[in-house]
Amino acid sequence: MNATCLVVMGVSGAGKSTVARLLADELGWPMAEADEFHPASNIDKMSAGVPLTDEDRAPWLSALRDWITARAEAGENAVVTCSALKRSYRDILRQAGARVRFVHLAGPASVVSERLSSRSGHFMPPSLLASQFGDLEPLDATEDGVTVDLGRSPERIAASALTGLGLGTAPE
Template identity: 70%
Template sequence: MPTTCLVVMGVSGSGKTTIAGLLARELGWPMAEADEFHPPANIAKMSAGTPLTDADRTPWLRAIRDWISERGAAGENAVVTCSALKRSYRDILREADARVRFVFLDGGTDTVGSRLATRSGHFMPPALLGSQYADLEPLGDDEDGVTVDVTRPPEEVTATALIRLDLTPH
């Protein structure tokens, strides 16, 4: 049976790190942060308020895909955060040697914007939120994953995702 990687996706401030951490804890799976895979040039661009291009994102997405494949080769299920805003980005992640499933954290601009306004210590400025929503392509009906409303408490979001994915906590 192939291994599974849950990709917790959504715009910046949607709660990817929080929900991925809760899913990883509930399932007993290792977790990685997509931000750790960004090359320094991408971080510098975002820190300066410049949106990344598809060309900027491609090596980053391939690095995440390769990490998923490494987990698969080791026989490990895993959880990773990744904005994965466009279907073409998710297509790159699906090239991994594992079953890639998505947990799309869906929240309106008011909810997410207020979270970003109070967040500190992150290189993604709130000013780029509009560009993320402009790029966002929600999961298609043919994509392996679920959409969860992030206006609910994190524990409820996590429980809902696990139920909809038919995954049992350890």
């Protein structure tokens, strides 16, 4: 297993897409948005303000895992966004045929809530933020990844993540 996949994780509004794009651009790796892997039933549920269950998330996580495996089988490293809120969800992603490493964008609910309130065009309403923080299980010492403060600029977050993962140099 030579391929690596960075999973940029955290609650909705943490900045996953922005940071993942910076990481993918810096590394020259393809990127995928996990939101694009949700079945329509999940999007409908979230749009209605109903939190997803573990059962709702299972096929979504499996599809994302399979995409990571397909990239690895093609000899490609990759970056993906995925909330990956629970360790059990991350366990599914780790079943991929690549080294799956996590970049957890962590910070207070107040900062994320402010970001969500100014975001438009996304199916995840701010009303679901509390349920996401309720489900969130931060990375532990046995998981391959780094936790980065989401309160910094996206460029500093990406630089810190790359440094913490041994994939870049320390930010100035």
